[in-house]
Amino acid sequence: xxCSALRRVAHLHVYLVRKAxxxxxxHHRQALGSRPAASEFAARGAPGGxxxxxxxxxPQDDYSxxxxxxxxxxxxxxxxxxxxxxxxxxxxxxxxxxxxxxGRFRTPLFSVYEDLSPVVTTWQNFDSxxxxxxxxxxKKGDNYxxxxxxxxxxxxxxxQWDLLxxxxxxxxxxxxxxxxxxxxxxxxxxxxxxxxxxxxxxxELFAGMKxxxxxxxxxxxxxxxxxxxxHTMEAMKLxxxxxxxxxxxxxxxxxxxxLDIRWVDCYFPFTxxxxxxxINFHGEWLEVLGCGVMEQQLVNSAGAQDRIGWAFGLGLERxxxxxxxxxxxxxxxxxxxxxxxxxxxxxxxxxxxxxxLSKYPAVINDISFWLPSENYTENDFxxxxxxxxxxxxxxxxxxxxxxxxxxxxxxxxxxxxxxHMERTLSQxxxxxxxxxxxxxxxxxxxVEGRF
Numbered sequence: 001x002x003c004s005a006l007r008r009v010a011h012l013h014v015y016l017v018r019k020a021x022x023x024x025x026x027h028h029r030q031a032l033g034s035r036p037a038a039s040e041f042a043a044r045g046a047p048g049g050x051x052x053x054x055x056x057x058x059p060q061d062d063y064s065x066x067x068x069x070x071x072x073x074x075x076x077x078x079x080x081x082x083x084x085x086x087x088x089x090x091x092x093x094x095x096x097x098x099x100x101x102x103g104r105f106r107t108p109l110f111s112v113y114e115d116l117s118p119v120v121t122t123w124q125n126f127d128s129x130x131x132x133x134x135x136x137x138x139k140k141g142d143n144y145x146x147x148x149x150x151x152x153x154x155x156x157x158x159x160q161w162d163l164l165x166x167x168x169x170x171x172x173x174x175x176x177x178x179x180x181x182x183x184x185x186x187x188x189x190x191x192x193x194x195x196x197x198x199x200x201x202x203x204e205l206f207a208g209m210k211x212x213x214x215x216x217x218x219x220x221x222x223x224x225x226x227x228x229x230x231h232t233m234e235a236m237k238l239x240x241x242x243x244x245x246x247x248x249x250x251x252x253x254x255x256x257x258x259l260d261i262r263w264v265d266c267y268f269p270f271t272x273x274x275x276x277x278x279i280n281f282h283g284e285w286l287e288v289l290g291c292g293v294m295e296q297q298l299v300n301s302a303g304a305q306d307r308i309g310w311a312f313g314l315g316l317e318r319x320x321x322x323x324x325x326x327x328x329x330x331x332x333x334x335x336x337x338x339x340x341x342x343x344x345x346x347x348x349x350x351x352x353x354x355x356x357l358s359k360y361p362a363v364i365n366d367i368s369f370w371l372p373s374e375n376y377t378e379n380d381f382x383x384x385x386x387x388x389x390x391x392x393x394x395x396x397x398x399x400x401x402x403x404x405x406x407x408x409x410x411x412x413x414x415x416x417x418x419x420h421m422e423r424t425l426s427q428x429x430x431x432x433x434x435x436x437x438x439x440x441x442x443x444x445x446x447v448e449g450r451f
Contacts, residue, residue, distance in 0.1 A: 016336045032248075051146050054117060063145040066152070067387040070144055070178065073190045074118060074152070078332060079174050085320045086192050086332060089254075090174050091348045093194055096253045097111060099171060100136070110196070113159070114174040120158045122149055128161035130295055131272040141377035144178045144189070152178035155194035157270065164302035169199035169309070174316075180379040184395040189386060192316040198246075199299065199309035205238050217308050218296075228272055230296045235308055239293050240273070243310040246293060247277055254323065255279065270295050271311060281322055288322070289314035324354045328421065330391045336422045360420055362394060363430040367415035369441055384444060385416065385447045388437050392430070394419040 049060040053074060079086045083191060094112055101109040107249035112408055122145075126138055137154070138141075144152040153159075156173045163171050173195040181187045206212035215234050223229040227236040244263065252259055260280035264287075268274045271292025276283055278285045291312035299309055317329055324343075326332070378398075385393055393416060416437070418430045 050251050051144070053119060056119070058119075058146040058150055061147045063139060063140060063148040066144050066146060067383065069387045069390065070152070070189055073176070073333075076333075077115075077176065077214055079176070079316060080114060083324065084332075084340070085324055085343045085352075086316045088343060088345070088348050088352075089316050089323070090192075090194060092254055093250065094172065095348065096250055097196075098360075100249065101170070110170045110172050110198075111168060112172045112174070113163070116159055116175055118153050118176050118178065119146065119150055120153045124161065125151055125153055125158040128298070128301075129157055130298055131269045135269065139377075141379045142180050144180065152180050155313065156193040157311070160195070160197060160270075160311065161298065161302050164197070164199070164299065164304055167303075168197075169304070169307065170197070172196050175236060180383050182378075182396070183382050183385060183393055186321075188275050188317075188329045188332075189383070191329070191440070193313055194316060195311070195313045196287065197294070197311045198242075199294075199304055199307040200239065200242075201307050205235060205242075205301070205308065217306075223272075225271060228293070228296055231293070231308060236273075236293060239308055239310055243291055243293070244275075244314070246310075247289065247312060251277065251279060251288060254319065255281065266290065267294055268281060270298055286322060287445045288318060298335075307372045324352050326354045327356065328394070330394075330421060333391065334421060338422075357421060360422075362417050362419040363425050363427060364415060364417050365430065365434045366399070366413055366415050367434070367438055367441065368400070368411055369445070370409050380445065381414070381441070384440055385437055388440055389418065389433050392420055392425065392433060394417050 047061045047064075049064070051058045051060060051066065051071075053071060058213065078084050079090050081087055083153050097110045098108045103109045122138075125143075126135070131137060143154055146152070153175070155177055156175050159173050163173070174192055175193065177193050180189060180191055202215075202217050205209055205217065206215045209215065216232050217235045218230050219232045221229055227233060231239075248261055251261065262278050262280075262285070264276045264278060266274050266276045268290060271294055272291065274292035276287050277289050277291070280286075289312055291310065294309045294311050296308065299305070299307060317332060320326055320332070321329065334340070336357065342354060343352060382396060395417045396418075397415045398412055399415045402411045402413075403409070404411075416434065418425055418433070
């Protein structure tokens, strides 16, 4: 099985040390993360090992699937790095909420949390949000687990319950989140989210309405596509209106007036009804955020039984790539001054259009192998390629499948595109990295190569 093969990494320590040595010879100036090293796989040890992270120790078990490549990103907090494009987007959102929504003493209504630890329990990440035990989002192939009880958060929603339980009723959470995913210009194992939550009491929601005192937040009825079983239709319509109005004002603040917006019905375990917002930007409809009316069961369990609320979440990289014309998500991790200096502006609302660095040529290599007999997860392969190739890998495409007519064994052929964002890659340099990928596929996935 793929997962059990990955757990055998600890027994391949000597192999990886030798491989790291052979790959790194002769090109010491290669970008950090572009060559494999034994430490890259240290976090994927066998049960009995320990992961040290942010000053705490976490015992490993059969769930542990972190690579040092991902762990090296923990604590970078790009959203808090002044003048970074993600910081600019975050500050624009904060400024908007601070100015638009104030309390009775003219202080900001929304509190902001941007330094919460990305290490959460599986209960925080899933159970607190009513995500069923058999829900596919819990899969080991899609998440980074420290062990069976702790993980790197897959969304900032992992903090909702704790903040509600602390008595907060209006807050923003910003942070790095981690997911195992495909490899292309839009996906990276680490990205950044901004979460917003607001609760309303009966008085707050119906304030200013004629006969508002006679209206109620709750009732016992049946669930429909339009409302939860515990919400009155009046309360649901008002909360939905407030949510959509709030988010329309936000994206208008970011992208400017005259923006075409549409709402698409969708599904999240922790909101109902749920929506995605799409904007028409430069003639193309783009999804920019998800939102919905919070499940009352979640709100009740956190101790706010007398209130109703909404929540939304957006990806900072997604907004920044649209707003600043940034073509590749890897660029957010660049330390190249030619990239960073473009965002050192005196006004966070200043228009910035990314000026591309020189487009260095790509080097393309294919790799094909027989799949394991069972439980093959494509994200295991993608994670392995990311671990060895680092940010040299621009994208990975599945270009061919083959099933042997006699044995029924299946092979996949992937095309790996290598491109450095700051310099030209040599065929020899890429060849070394690609060879390391090939050998790791055989050794770590326990499969037969067809190179």
